[in-house]
Amino acid sequence: MMILEGCRSMLTAREGSCNVEDWRERISIDPNICHGKPCIKGTRIWVSLIVDNLAFGSTEEEILEAYPSLTREDIKAALAYAADMARKRHEAARQEATGAVQLACSGL
16 A cells, blocks of 8 residues: 655555546546536536535445446546545635735735
8 A cells, every 4th residue: 555645634545546646547527518517428427426425424336336337446546536626625715815914915
């Protein structure tokens, strides 16, 4: 097992697991499919459905049983996508807050 260190977190990567770049190979966003919600390619299964199920305590096995077209790699891609979006959202919020502080200070 290899440990990847981030600014304030540690991510565990196992051989053969999905990394942040791999999610792009498994997830599509098409305005003509599910109103543009991120889905596992070739399905109408939303990434948020997978992440929600995991958040509420479903196991990978339960999700795979409920959605036989999914693979373990699809579930990992959904989590990698969610993690990537959370990082980007955090960065955008941080930049927005920094900009607001700079704007407020410039009026002094």
